[in-house]
Amino acid sequence: MSELLQRKTALRTPVPATATPCPREFRGPAGPRAAREEDAEALNLVELFFFAYRDFVGDADRLLENYGFGRAHHRVLHFVHRRPGLPIAALLDILRITKQSLNRVLKQLLDADFVEARAGAVDRRQRLLYPTAQGARLARDLAALQSARFRRVLEELPPEARGAAAAFLFAMIDADERDRVRGHLQRSELGAERR
Amino acid sequence: MSELLQRKTALRTPVPATATPCPREFRGPAGPRAAREEDAEALNLVELFFFAYRDFVGDADRLLENYGFGRAHHRVLHFVHRRPGLPIAALLDILRITKQSLNRVLKQLLDADFVEARAGAVDRRQRLLYPTAQGARLARDLAALQSARFRRVLEELPPEARGAAAAFLFAMIDADERDRVRGHLQRSELGAERR
DNA sequence: ATCTATATGTCAGCTATATTGACATATTTC
DNA sequence: GAAATATGTCAATATAGCTGACATATAGAT
Numbered sequence: 001m002s003e004l005l006q007r008k009t010a011l012r013t014p015v016p017a018t019a020t021p022c023p024r025e026f027r028g029p030a031g032p033r034a035a036r037e038e039d040a041e042a043l044n045l046v047e048l049f050f051f052a053y054r055d056f057v058g059d060a061d062r063l064l065e066n067y068g069f070g071r072a073h074h075r076v077l078h079f080v081h082r083r084p085g086l087p088i089a090a091l092l093d094i095l096r097i098t099k100q101s102l103n104r105v106l107k108q109l110l111d112a113d114f115v116e117a118r119a120g121a122v123d124r125r126q127r128l129l130y131p132t133a134q135g136a137r138l139a140r141d142l143a144a145l146q147s148a149r150f151r152r153v154l155e156e157l158p159p160e161a162r163g164a165a166a167a168f169l170f171a172m173i174d175a176d177e178r179d180r181v182r183g184h185l186q187r188s189e190l191g192a193e194r195r
Numbered sequence: 196m197s198e199l200l201q202r203k204t205a206l207r208t209p210v211p212a213t214a215t216p217c218p219r220e221f222r223g224p225a226g227p228r229a230a231r232e233e234d235a236e237a238l239n240l241v242e243l244f245f246f247a248y249r250d251f252v253g254d255a256d257r258l259l260e261n262y263g264f265g266r267a268h269h270r271v272l273h274f275v276h277r278r279p280g281l282p283i284a285a286l287l288d289i290l291r292i293t294k295q296s297l298n299r300v301l302k303q304l305l306d307a308d309f310v311e312a313r314a315g316a317v318d319r320r321q322r323l324l325y326p327t328a329q330g331a332r333l334a335r336d337l338a339a340l341q342s343a344r345f346r347r348v349l350e351e352l353p354p355e356a357r358g359a360a361a362a363f364l365f366a367m368i369d370a371d372e373r374d375r376v377r378g379h380l381q382r383s384e385l386g387a388e389r390r
Numbered sequence: 391a392t393c394t395a396t397a398t399g400t401c402a403g404c405t406a407t408a409t410t411g412a413c414a415t416a417t418t419t420c
Numbered sequence: 421g422a423a424a425t426a427t428g429t430c431a432a433t434a435t436a437g438c439t440g441a442c443a444t445a446t447a448g449a450t
Contacts, residue, residue, distance in 0.1 A: 042346050124418085
């Protein structure tokens, strides 16, 4: 999984110097000293998050180039590999892009035989997506590259901080999304119901 | 700071089913049981990182829309705000984009009076970038939005995990980049030289 | 003083990835 | 049979990146 980040289209018209200021609750730091320091700490995290993600996605980019694929292909391949039998609608929901955007990329993956689609057994309107053998291989290679970075990080970190990484990332997810995400994770401490 | 993530252009030609397989050291899990479980854990982190980042950048997108700016503007504005007097070359180095790409976005920020450029005092070839008053206001508003997420997360996390978040993100950064990043952080436990 | 290197700007064309809107088809459900 | 659903497709557009070529101003070196 690489960039996995979609573009949000901006409005056409750059707003001149008269743009409406933003509501009070969005305003920057103006409180007392302690709040300011908290803000400085959180600000550093914002920036660290950017750099960490930038380097993280860089790993996969180099491998993807060999196949002529981009980050969009990576995203699709990753989730199809992780959730074999995924219907189109579920994929759209995960990626939060339009079906038109997905279709171009998905068609390339289907044509190049990295992903295949079978009609759903229960609902034949659905096209369930599966990785092909070589699709699965590439997905694994990409995932191995990226999880190598995490493994290195976990080693660098003091033992008591290791579990915290997953908890931290999980807490960063929108609250109303967490259940769905948790359901997809493979038996980890966050996966919970490990029957 | 929002997406802050650049696109890596893919090669033109989608590779057919005959693509060269990737070298052995990139291969997926094939080792013994323990290694597999480590992999599963790291795989979950890969996915969590995606979802966390996806939601994280979503916060700023909504605000940026009001101004007709996109993520590229956010990145520029953020770093200009964070490092006032930043020369063009330094900005290019942080963002890792070409000057042509930067210029389109930067020009819009200059025209809309969110950023201003002054000739360098020591080297007059340089254009040093500063936020204007309204540029600084927007940058603060955006940063406040995003650091609010971090503050919420830090509250949700058990106290002993709080410091771990910054350490984790920092460890995720390429080793040869860390010094430079550290130099920019504002007096935090990672900032080190707090003279 | 001139030559060269550096910092930056700009033009032109291309690519990847997203968007919206409209419409088509197959299948399921009521 | 009608309506709703899952998906595909065509067309136009926007954002944000890229390469390559060339222009200008300033700095530094000989």
